[in-house]
Amino acid sequence: MTDQTSNNQSKSSSIAIVGAGVCGLGIAWRLVQAGRTVEVFDKGEAGRGATWASAGMLASGVEAEPGEQALLALNLTARRLWPGFVRELEAASGIDLGYRDEGILSVAPTRDDAEQLRFTYEFQLGLGLDLQWLTGAEARRLEPHLRAGIAGAVFSAADHQVDNRQLAMALKAAFLRAGGILHENREVTGLDMEAGRVRGVWVGEERHGAEAVVLAAGPWTGELSWVPEAARAPVRPVKGQVLTLGMDPQAPLLTHVLWAPKIYLVPRRDGRLLVGATVEEKGFDETLTAGGVYELLDAAWRPLPAIEELPILETCVGFRPTSRDDAPILGASAVEGLILATGHHRNGILLAPVTADAIARLLLSGEIMPEARDFGPDRFARGKLADAV
Numbered sequence: 001m002t003d004q005t006s007n008n009q010s011k012s013s014s015i016a017i018v019g020a021g022v023c024g025l026g027i028a029w030r031l032v033q034a035g036r037t038v039e040v041f042d043k044g045e046a047g048r049g050a051t052w053a054s055a056g057m058l059a060s061g062v063e064a065e066p067g068e069q070a071l072l073a074l075n076l077t078a079r080r081l082w083p084g085f086v087r088e089l090e091a092a093s094g095i096d097l098g099y100r101d102e103g104i105l106s107v108a109p110t111r112d113d114a115e116q117l118r119f120t121y122e123f124q125l126g127l128g129l130d131l132q133w134l135t136g137a138e139a140r141r142l143e144p145h146l147r148a149g150i151a152g153a154v155f156s157a158a159d160h161q162v163d164n165r166q167l168a169m170a171l172k173a174a175f176l177r178a179g180g181i182l183h184e185n186r187e188v189t190g191l192d193m194e195a196g197r198v199r200g201v202w203v204g205e206e207r208h209g210a211e212a213v214v215l216a217a218g219p220w221t222g223e224l225s226w227v228p229e230a231a232r233a234p235v236r237p238v239k240g241q242v243l244t245l246g247m248d249p250q251a252p253l254l255t256h257v258l259w260a261p262k263i264y265l266v267p268r269r270d271g272r273l274l275v276g277a278t279v280e281e282k283g284f285d286e287t288l289t290a291g292g293v294y295e296l297l298d299a300a301w302r303p304l305p306a307i308e309e310l311p312i313l314e315t316c317v318g319f320r321p322t323s324r325d326d327a328p329i330l331g332a333s334a335v336e337g338l339i340l341a342t343g344h345h346r347n348g349i350l351l352a353p354v355t356a357d358a359i360a361r362l363l364l365s366g367e368i369m370p371e372a373r374d375f376g377p378d379r380f381a382r383g384k385l386a387d388a389v
């Protein structure tokens with residue numbers, strides 16, 4: 001059991017955060033920077049939930065889908081924050097975030113794939129996104145190991161990547177350095193309530209007083225049986241299997257993040273190549289399956305056959321925290337003093353800086369950031385999104 005406390009705690013009343021993933025730690029860091037006393041609790045080690053399994057793509061452009069315009073505005077706000085966030089967090093933590101800005105290349109191996117890709121590309125251009133259509137030959141000039149005969153590609157220079165694990169470690173370090181209190185391997189088991197409002201959290205028999213509690217428990221948020229019914233977040237785990245292959249860092253097979261049908265490949269500077277990810281409705285089933293691995297390798301091999309020579313360094317199963325409408329849930333719940341910061345689905349790393357700012361601002365000044373307005377928990381109230389899936 002680890003309990004880490006810095007020695008310059010502020011005297012103002014405290015805020016408790018349930019969950020030390022990128023969301024909980026980012027909010028916590030912003031709050032201690034503003035002089036608040038913050039206690040973060042995690043049932044395991046910090047950063048080992050969904051955050052650990054992630055691929056760290058900051059894909060706001062190429063990922064834009066019909067019906068997600070409000071989410072796009074939030075994603076683009078996050079994208080604008082990222083370069084400054086990296087500089088500030090690296091300086092505050094002393095940890096390199098592995099930020100890479102080569103961009104994302106989305107390729108269509110066949111003519112059918114190219115038609116589908118062009119349809120999405122035109123939709124995304126209509127949203128004002130800055131994307132570039134490339135011929136197969138142009139795509140191969142960017143990435144010479146791509147299979148010959150690629151039918152077309154889209155390049156998004158503004159979609160970057162970060163090492164999600166380094167990000168979590170950096171947030172933890174910056175939070176502790178700024179005066180935060182982190183309790184790892186301490187599961188929050190209840191809320192302390194008085195006259196209908198939150199007064200703290202329970203960790204077994206131990207009470208930790210707090211004027212506000214933030215639920216940032218990622219894919220577990222919907223399972224917290226001690227959360228009052230009125231504040232329950234409709235969040236479920238969506239399983240993803242991911243493989244890590246090993247490239248020679250001096251002669252990597254890829255330098256851009258590569259998207260192809262049913263697959264993405266994310267090259268890290270140290271030579272790791274992440275291959276992900278399955279999308280499965282299997283609850284918290286942690287099994288790595290033959291079918292899942294086969295699906296990933298087959299889909300990766302089609303655009304990039306040279307992967308067959310690479311060693312498999314790691315396999316990983318993680319769970320996306322997915323809300324009923326696939327968008328994050330950010331804001332005050334129906335229970336006074338209880339704030340939700342969850343449901344980030346496939347974009348929680350991208351949205352980490354904007355989540356941190358939005359929730360910290362809400363707690364410090366009561367203000368709701370304009371871009372976060374559409375993502376309050378009240379949208380799930382009976383009659384509003386009741387039929388959404």
Ligand SMILES: Cc1cc2nc3c(=O)[nH]c(=O)nc-3n(C[C@H](O)[C@H](O)[C@H](O)COP(=O)(O)OP(=O)(O)OC[C@H]3O[C@@H](n4cnc5c(N)ncnc54)[C@H](O)[C@@H]3O)c2cc1C
Pocket residue numbers: 018019020021022023024041042043044045046047048049050051052053054055056057058059186187188189216217218219220221224239240241242276277318319320321341342343344345346347348349350351
């Ligand atoms: C395979 C995969 C690939 C992904 N790829 C990307 C990507 O490329 N780009 C991107 O932006 N996003 C991606 N995501 C999504 C992203 O990883 C998540 O949205 C994000 O990490 C969520 O962060 P979080 O802090 O909300 O949750 P988590 O990181 O899960 O943190 C929640 C924490 O809460 C703790 N907790 C739970 N219950 C309790 C309790 N009762 N008491 C105390 N602690 C508790 C857990 O132990 C956990 O550490 C991916 C996700 C997966 C699974």
